[in-house]
Amino acid sequence: MVxxxxxxxxxxxADVGRAKEFYRRIGFRExxxxxxxQDFRVVHFTPPGSHCSIIVGKGIGTAAPGSVENVHxxxxxxxxxxxxxxxxxxxxxxxxxxxxxVFHHAGTEKRVPGFYPGRPSYGSFASFSDPDGNGFLLxxxxxxxxxx
Numbered sequence: 759m760v761x762x763x764x765x766x767x768x769x770x771x772a773d774v775g776r777a778k779e780f781y782r783r784i785g786f787r788e789x790x791x792x793x794x795x796q797d798f799r800v801v802h803f804t805p806p807g808s809h810c811s812i813i814v815g816k817g818i819g820t821a822a823p824g825s826v827e828n829v830h831x832x833x834x835x836x837x838x839x840x841x842x843x844x845x846x847x848x849x850x851x852x853x854x855x856x857x858x859x860v861f862h863h864a865g866t867e868k869r870v871p872g873f874y875p876g877r878p879s880y881g882s883f884a885s886f887s888d889p890d891g892n893g894f895l896l897x898x899x900x901x902x903x904x905x906x
Contacts, residue, residue, distance in 0.1 A: 766802075768813045771890045772823040774799055777814040780889050784846050786812070805831060824891030827864075836873075836898035840884045843896075850896075851885040862895065 771777040778801050782788055786803035789811065793799045798817035805812075812829075833839040836853055843850045855874035856862045862869070862883055874881025877898075884896040 764810045766811050766813055767826070767829060768819050768821075769826050769829075769888070769890075769892045770819055770821040770823045771814045771888070771892070773889070774801060774814060774816055776889050777801070781812070781814070784843060784848060824887075826892040828862075829892065829894045830897050831894055832899045833896050834898070834900055836882050836884055836896050839896050843886060848886050853882055853884050855881050855883065 769777070778788070778791070781801075781803045786805050789802040789804055791799070791801045798815075800813055800815040800818055802811055802813050804810075808831075831839075840850050840853065852871055853873060854862075854869040854871055857868045857870050859874060859881060879899045879901045880897065882898045885893060886896075887893050
């Protein structure tokens, strides 16, 4: 079997400097800031504990700034993660779950305030955006299926 490891997600931004400040402020490790010329720049960040990174920059894609949605950041304790981001000056939604209980609907449709009943893994979320509007979801996962 071939292993496919998700390594990088490219996030479109309008202002690389503003994005760089934001991701540093929320505790992502800056791995590289490469500038080839005025039209090409790559800034690579890795969230704490993650094997997958993000890249922001200039001349690295054609997507509209802020057009990425639902990038999941998995955390063991969503209350702690939410408080950490708030302490770092990020506007984060209250914790919620989806009324269907399987996966969250688009936008804020069918959000129910609070933890999913019984607080099982994968059921509780909080959302925030970067300065360009790229959307993130904190998702609490405390137990995984074998083989993960």
